[in-house]
Amino acid sequence: AQKITQTQPGMFVQEKEAVTLDCTYDTSDQSYGLFWYKQPSSGEMIFLIYQGSYDEQNATEGRYSLNFQKARKSANLVISASQLGDSAMYFCAMRERRRGAQKLVFGQGTRLTINP
């Protein structure tokens, strides 16, 4: 069974600093995908970034980058130059594929608070 672990229940960071949110995963699949989602206080789930298991380069999307270390089974999210609007819950998730179906398995989430 797949498992996603986010060990940081909460993080507090000063505005404009970079922040790393940890995510480790456990799978026996060779092909898998890793996602990060942001959930602000308004509740919606916002897709941030995706990394495929065969992608050789780390994914980047604007201020977001994914530090993918396959051998260590980690997929940390790095947010550069944090902003007040980055305060939210962040979820790491892994895509599991079985017999033509796919689903996301989520971690417990990390609540990030950006201080002015």
Add this chain to the structure above:
Amino acid sequence: DTAVSQTPKYLVTQMGNDKSIKCEQNLGHDTMYWYKQDSKKFLKIMFSYNNKELIINETVPNRFSPKSPDKAHLNLHINSLELGDSAVYFCASSQIQGTGNTIYFGEGSWLTVV
């Protein structure tokens, strides 16, 4: 032009009632999902439909019945609501066939059973 839209956003109802949550996606995706987020913010899949066919049915009580009239719609009907059904329900969609990978979520439906 919301990509994945679900209604209602908020729903307060009494125990024992039957309620439905509707979901529509305009992304042309072939697969739709229902996820449940509990009070501790944990997200877990409930159902998945691919081209109107049920392909994932996690351990969900029979009181929950998804219905997909077409590829763009996936509704969730809940019978005999219980206090423990209070949660946020998210609809999502993705394209399995082809190279698309991203799973997009709706804004969530907050269900409170009193």
